Amino acid sequence: MNDVRTVTEADFDDWQRALSVGFTDPPVIAREQLDARRKKFVPGRYLGIVDDGRWVATLRSFEQELTVVGGGVVPADAISGVTVSPTHRRRGMLSRMMAQDLAAARERGDVVATLIAAEYPIYGRFGFGPATWASRWTVETRRSGLDPRWSGPDDGGRIELLDAEEVRKLGPELHDRFRLGRPGAISRGELWWQEHTGVLRTHAEFKEPTYALYRAAHGEAQGLVSYASDRTWSGKQPDQTANVFKLFGTTPAAERGLWHYLCSIDWVSRVDSGYRAPDDLLPLCLPDPRAARITEHGDWLWVRVLDVVRALEARTYDREGALVLEIEDEAGFAAGRYRLDASPSGASCTPTTASADLALHVRELASVWLGGESLLRLAALGRVREEREGAARQADALFRSPGLPWCPDMF
Structure with a gap:
């Protein structure tokens, strides 16, 4: 039986290749991406199994804070990068890695472990249960009933376009205010903001989105959205979809203002909401809620109480x-x-x-x-x-x- 090993700096590149194989990605990773991913490396938190000199199973974890009901936070063991190569399935490798990681988490004093499950049936046997769910809407903007001549919030707030550097300055504090008011929300460290604004290119497909901020009448930043249009034209007519990557607000007014902004952009016929809470305000922000159609619904954050x-x-x-x-x-x-x-x-x-x-x-x-x-x-x-x-x-x-x-x- 192959033992679970702790990944060292020298092992890192080969471990990453095993991760890519496990996720059916190309096994060759550009040096720029490997170097960017290495910045996230924490000794002792990357595990794996080697067989005949080759990494064949991977698991990593990192520190996280999870917001609970009432606005408190608990320390969590966030688990990610879990793979077993297709040549080594059904040998108990995942079970051994998970047992070692969870034992270490309990020893550190983590209250829970968390993960996003790629497949529903896998993690229940390790004590995880789905703690949050997510829904995704497509909004037909022309059917929404919103005023197509809308030029900004009517509450005295305003929408501002930001660049990536401004997002890195304003985003962390704004997000911390948001997450402490939303059970199920998790912390975002500095590397998260670098990765999601293009400073840290961990994946080749990153394309910088458009960023928009909602600022209240008294000047406080209260909401942020990142999105991109697919730029579709049909028969000399614009027929574009605005795809939302992240949208959060610390007030209902901020959320309503950002959704109204997205639905009012010229040439945009549809808004893809991305994954939202099932009780999100979005459909009822619209005079005609039927213009928002649920296209996906499923489990999201899984939790394991320790x-x-x-x-x-x-x-x-x-x-x-x-x-x-x-x-x-x-x-x-x-x-x-x-x-x-x-x-x-x-x-x-x-x-x-x-x-x-x-x-x-x-x-x-x-x-x-x-x-x-x-x-x-x-x-x-x-x-x-x-x-x-x-x-x-x-x-x-x-x-x-x-x-x-x-x-x-x-x-």
């Missing part, structure tokens, strides 16, 4: 309640029975020997933790077991959040 006590104490609760939860976890990180005492003024969670009210797997705990799933629905599906009559309804009300969690980022 520390039940800190996870349940980190978030807020809008009502008072007490529950005893029996958590199943084959890996042992979260297994046990816990009493949660919650109220709007705070929560405490302690191990207990009292009789359980509900029994559920750690992956189901991950799905309900941020308020993105209903405990009643999971109970109806047989994935949560009621040990006390009425406990599922009580727990569902306790874990409910004001809005759905959303993670805007892929990693």
Whole structure:
């Protein structure tokens, strides 16, 4: 059996080639891209397996902050770059890498691990559950009912075009304000901003988008969008789609202003929203919501709870309640029975020997933790077991959040 190895600086290029093969990308990577990716290298956080001198499995992780219900944050082990070469499938390599990474994360004190799952069936067996979902809309601008002569927000705010350097200056602070108000949102480090504004060319296909900022009447930056048009013309008529890469706002006015701006751009017939929260404001921003058609919907951020006590104490609760939860976890990180005492003024969670009210797997705990799933629905599906009559309804009300969690980022 091949052991899991920690990647060194000397291994980095060959490990990256194995990553490309695992993702069915071309195995030859330009030197500029390799050098750019090397800036993200953190010793001890890149793992892999070598067979006969060749890297055949990869996994990396990095530090992350995840916002929970109420605006608190918890430290997370963000997992990415998970591959096994097609010649080495079904040999337990992913299981061994994941076990080592999660054990290290728990030892560091990370409350959860996170990832974006390429395929739905893979990660449930490691204790991950889908904690946020995402929807994608296509807006037919001519059907939207918006005034085509719109020239700017009517609330005293304004839309400003930015260049990449200005985005790197304004974006981080603006995004930090946004993410602390949105459960499911994650932190973005300096390298993220460099990579997404073209300073760090980790992939050959980067093309600089257009950036627009919403600034409120009192001068505060409150929203940012990046987008690009496909420049389609048909029969001497413009028929373009504006593809949104990222759009976030710290206020509803900022979000509405940016959507109205995108829908009012000359020559743009459609706006592709990119992946949004399922309860996003977008459709109802339009006088005719039917002009916004959902084209995709699916799971997004997956979470694996490593520390039940800190996870349940980190978030807020809008009502008072007490529950005893029996958590199943084959890996042992979260297994046990816990009493949660919650109220709007705070929560405490302690191990207990009292009789359980509900029994559920750690992956189901991950799905309900941020308020993105209903405990009643999971109970109806047989994935949560009621040990006390009425406990599922009580727990569902306790874990409910004001809005759905959303993670805007892929990693």
